[in-house]
Amino acid sequence: MIALRLALVACLFASPAGATRIYVTNEKSNDISVIDSDTLAVTQTVKAGRRPRGVRVSPDGKWLYVCASDEDGIQVFDTASMKLLRTLESGPDPEQFAMNAAGDLLYIANEDNAQVTVLDVKKNQVIANVPVGVEPEGMALSPDGAVLVNTSETTNMAHFIDAKTFARIDNVLVDKRPRYALFTPDGSKLWVSSEVGGTVSVIDAKTHQIVKKLRFDVPGLTREEVQPVGMRVTGDGKTVFVALGPANRVAVVDAETFEIRKYILVGQRVWHMALTPDEKYLFTANGNSNDVTVIDVAALKAIKSIPVGQAPLGVAAAPN
Amino acid sequence: MPGLSALRRLGRALALASLTLGYAAAAAEPPLTVEIVFVSHARPPSPPYVLDPPPPGEGFDGAKLALQENATTGAFLNQVFDLQNVELGEDDKPAEAVKPLLAQGKKLFVSALPAQETLALADALKAQGALLFNAGAQDDFLRGAECRPNLFHTAPSRAMLTDALFQYLAVRRWSKILLVPGPNADDLADADAVRAAAKKFGAKIVAEKPWTFGPLARARSDAITQAEALTFARGVEADMIVVADEAEDFGDYILYRTSEPRLVAGTQGLTPVSWHPTHTAYGAEQLQNRFLRMTKRRMRPIDYQAWIAVRAIGEAVTELRDADPQKIAATLQGPNFTLAIFKGAAASFRPWDRQLRQAILLAQPKSLIGLAPQPGFLHQRNTLDTLGVDETESACKSGKP
Numbered sequence: 150m151i152a153l154r155l156a157l158v159a160c161l162f163a164s165p166a167g168a169t170r171i172y173v174t175n176e177k178s179n180d181i182s183v184i185d186s187d188t189l190a191v192t193q194t195v196k197a198g199r200r201p202r203g204v205r206v207s208p209d210g211k212w213l214y215v216c217a218s219d220e221d222g223i224q225v226f227d228t229a230s231m232k233l234l235r236t237l238e239s240g241p242d243p244e245q246f247a248m249n250a251a252g253d254l255l256y257i258a259n260e261d262n263a264q265v266t267v268l269d270v271k272k273n274q275v276i277a278n279v280p281v282g283v284e285p286e287g288m289a290l291s292p293d294g295a296v297l298v299n300t301s302e303t304t305n306m307a308h309f310i311d312a313k314t315f316a317r318i319d320n321v322l323v324d325k326r327p328r329y330a331l332f333t334p335d336g337s338k339l340w341v342s343s344e345v346g347g348t349v350s351v352i353d354a355k356t357h358q359i360v361k362k363l364r365f366d367v368p369g370l371t372r373e374e375v376q377p378v379g380m381r382v383t384g385d386g387k388t389v390f391v392a393l394g395p396a397n398r399v400a401v402v403d404a405e406t407f408e409i410r411k412y413i414l415v416g417q418r419v420w421h422m423a424l425t426p427d428e429k430y431l432f433t434a435n436g437n438s439n440d441v442t443v444i445d446v447a448a449l450k451a452i453k454s455i456p457v458g459q460a461p462l463g464v465a466a467a468p469n
Numbered sequence: 470m471p472g473l474s475a476l477r478r479l480g481r482a483l484a485l486a487s488l489t490l491g492y493a494a495a496a497a498e499p500p501l502t503v504e505i506v507f508v509s510h511a512r513p514p515s516p517p518y519v520l521d522p523p524p525p526g527e528g529f530d531g532a533k534l535a536l537q538e539n540a541t542t543g544a545f546l547n548q549v550f551d552l553q554n555v556e557l558g559e560d561d562k563p564a565e566a567v568k569p570l571l572a573q574g575k576k577l578f579v580s581a582l583p584a585q586e587t588l589a590l591a592d593a594l595k596a597q598g599a600l601l602f603n604a605g606a607q608d609d610f611l612r613g614a615e616c617r618p619n620l621f622h623t624a625p626s627r628a629m630l631t632d633a634l635f636q637y638l639a640v641r642r643w644s645k646i647l648l649v650p651g652p653n654a655d656d657l658a659d660a661d662a663v664r665a666a667a668k669k670f671g672a673k674i675v676a677e678k679p680w681t682f683g684p685l686a687r688a689r690s691d692a693i694t695q696a697e698a699l700t701f702a703r704g705v706e707a708d709m710i711v712v713a714d715e716a717e718d719f720g721d722y723i724l725y726r727t728s729e730p731r732l733v734a735g736t737q738g739l740t741p742v743s744w745h746p747t748h749t750a751y752g753a754e755q756l757q758n759r760f761l762r763m764t765k766r767r768m769r770p771i772d773y774q775a776w777i778a779v780r781a782i783g784e785a786v787t788e789l790r791d792a793d794p795q796k797i798a799a800t801l802q803g804p805n806f807t808l809a810i811f812k813g814a815a816a817s818f819r820p821w822d823r824q825l826r827q828a829i830l831l832a833q834p835k836s837l838i839g840l841a842p843q844p845g846f847l848h849q850r851n852t853l854d855t856l857g858v859d860e861t862e863s864a865c866k867s868g869k870p
Contacts, residue, residue, distance in 0.1 A: 260755060261755065261758060261759070263541055282541055282542055282545065283538045283541050283542065284752070284755055301542075302752065302755075302809070303538055303542075303809070304538075304541060304542040304545070305542070305784075305787070306542070306545060308545075317545075320545040320546075322787065322788075324807075325807050325808065325809045325815055326752070326809040344809075345807065345809040345814075345815045346807065346815070347815075371847075371851075371852055372851075373813070373814035373815065373851065373852060373853070376813075395813070
């Protein structure tokens with residue numbers, strides 16, 4: 150039985166890159182838009198809980214996890230049927246969350262409650278509550294699974310937390326309203342976006358020192374209009390995409406030289422993004438224009454915009 | 470040996486206690502204590518005809534919420550925050566009331582007081598090197614000729630509020646204004662700000678009709694209506710009636726009672742405000758919810774302005790790791806200080822008059838109409854400086870403290 154399941158997983162991973170599904174949470178229409186990455190069209194719209202925000206797919210692609218922020222739970226959908234299976238104990242007002250590599254633990258930022266909830270998915274049991282700063286939001290787990298990072302928007306810190314003992318290791322002050330945390334694939338750097346500060350802090354994951362602060366001077370826009378939020382990194386660790394909120398652009402950053410290679414114009418108020426597993430496309434959720442922009446990653450060009458529900462915020466790509 | 474096991478138990482209990490002391494338990498040094506004082510007048514109960522009376526704790530509640538937030542952050546940095554509430558009686562002088570607190574070494578004050586008392590308090594504090602954050606008075610002269618080096622303003626000035634309104638009117642091209650000032654000094658100051666804003670944003674005040682019919686808005690349906698009040702605006706070709714009625718005596722009365730159909734804005738109707746229950750964008754919902762949970766009521770502008778003041782102090786202390794008032798003042802006026810205040814663009818203090826730059830909401834009672842700066846209004850330094858008095862026009866000569 151176990152062997153069979155392993156074989157199945159191996160088979161899934163071995164399948165050639167190609168069509169996958171992209172899940173978009175629509176915060177105000179309370180639904181999920183499912184996009185086919187081949188046809189670049191919405192194939193299905195599924196009702197979700199109130200105010201769906203953070204979204205992830207389990208490593209095996211079977212389950213879709215969606216934060217229903219106003220219902221204080223994380224909903225689990227069967228990706229094959231898109232039926233709601235159960236709702237997990239998330240603690241109050243879940244917004245963003247991280248997942249371990251095995252997919253059996255979720256680390257959830259409880260925005261209204263100044264804590265991080267660690268949840269055993271199988272048992273649907275909270276195994277730890279970690280007190281953090283005011284308005285926790287961004288969550289990231291280091292690639293080796295040892296360090297958990299949470300950003301608190303009003304306290305303006307990245308909290309480094311031991312992922313085994315859940316003791317806090319360090320608190321790093323960053324610019325105002327840090328919203329998203331992202332480890333580079335080699336685990337050496339942590340990128341933190343500060344929405345109101347208008348910057349991205351690149352933090353050495355070992356020394357916890359800020360090694361670079363990125364600013365985004367978008368031609369024709371004022372500093373205040375540039376509000377970095379969601380980020381994604383390519384598998385080779387060479388390129389980071391930074392969504393710039395009301396600047397309606399995605400910055401393409403060389404992760405080694407920190408040079409900003411390009412600003413790609415997307416829809417209005419771009420929040421979060423997802424790369425397809427083959428890294429052919431980047432999908433961006435545009436909260437004010439109610440659409441998703443598809444970026445051709447090789448060409449660094451926006452090639453299509455796909456209408457979705459109201460106030461799209463989160464995006465996740467199926468791993469297969 | 471019962472004594473030994475009891476000692477061991479005590480040892481364990483102490484170890485636990487030091488663990489529960491929390492984040493800063495490892496630090497041996499005593500925490501930095503930051504003491505803040507909030508000063509306002511105790512309010513007599515409102516007469517029954519006031520439909521939306523100011524709640525007890527207005528202002529202080531906002532400061533209290535911000536203090537909790539500062540304390541959460543401070544726990545990571547070995548900083549402790551304390552807030553004291555001073556409620557003045559009707560005849561109490563703020564400068565006298567704070568004397569014992571100054572003697573105790575308190576240096577950081579937040580007030581929600583009328584303009585003259587704000588000034589008197591700032592002057593009393595100045596001698597002791599203490600700072601005052603004005604979270605209540607909107608008067609422009611406090612930022613202008615009567616500015617003080619130790620006086621910061623988190624309340625928007627009248628000029629900022631009226632500029633916000635006139636930016637919106639300019640966008641809508643509603644440029645012909647009938648101005649209706651009330652009889653009080655505040656109303657006249659408000660009317661001055663309206664005239665200045667109209668000039669700045671290209672609106673034309675086609676007529677001015679001072680309100681002379683008494684507090685009709687307070688009268689209820691069984692009251693006798695004054696016929697002249699219904700016809701006073703007849704024949705004036707205006708897009709909009711702008712009322713200057715801070716006492717809420719007549720602004721609400723005018724809407725729907727004019728001869729010609731006319732919109733009303735200003736102190737009633739469409740109002741420019743620092744905060745409003747309908748505002749939920751830019752993460753504001755989180756702040757609204759936190760406040761509602763703590764107080765069981767909605768956050769009002771004075772609560773919000775007091776919240777900003779205490780948050781600004783907290784942010785400066787976080788950056789400085791120090792609560793010295795002169796260092797805080799310098800940090801707040803420095804070019805790199807910003808504060809997230811749930812209205813999009815980061816807030817900061819204008820170094821020339823220590824007024825907080827902030828976006829202004831345009832709202833009617835149950836609906837948010839817009840946010841200023843309106844799109845298209847630009848400034849070479851910061852778009853928020855399209856609202857209020859700019860550096861070159863400022864009458865404040867006190868410079869940096």
